Amino acid sequence: MPRKDFIKHNQAFICSSCKSENPPLEGGERNHCRSCLYSLHVDAETPGDRQSSCKGRMEPARVEYKGAKGFMVVHRxxxxxxxxxNRLAPDDDQTILSKLSP
Ligand SMILES: [Zn+2]
Ligand SMILES: [Zn+2]
Incomplete structure (x- = not known):
């Protein structure tokens, strides 16, 4: 069943996991919830390609350091x-991030 309540591409959205409001990200792209860090599986290979038909919920699994891209959150x-x-946002929840960091 397709879910349309989690819009990426830097629009404001209500998180389908924790129901908190996410404003657009200044100078970036809002691709996961800043409060619970959950995302939705809409991309196949490239972030933003929207080619996946899965639409499953993606949980924040861990934070990895990716060289030039800096720290990124890995969604599973x-x-x-x-x-x-995915790239982190400056207002992502720091408590959750610190639990995911190695
Ligand atoms: Zn959330
Ligand atoms: Zn999936």
Whole structure:
């Protein structure tokens, strides 16, 4: 069943996991909830490609350091197990991030 309540591409959205409001991200792209860090599986290979038909909920699995891209949060789909790394936002919840960091 497709879910349309979690819009990426830097629009304001209400998180489908924790119901908190996310404003657009200044100078970036809002691709996960800043409060619970959950995302949705809408991309197949490239972040933003919207080619996945899975639409499963993606949980924040861990934080990884990716060289030039800096720290990224790795989301793992609870439905299919796919992992996708996403850029962090400056207002992401620091308590959750610190628990994910190595
Ligand atoms: Zn949330
Ligand atoms: Zn998936």
């Amino acid at each position: 789909c609870v439905q299919c197990g796919k992992e996708i790394a």
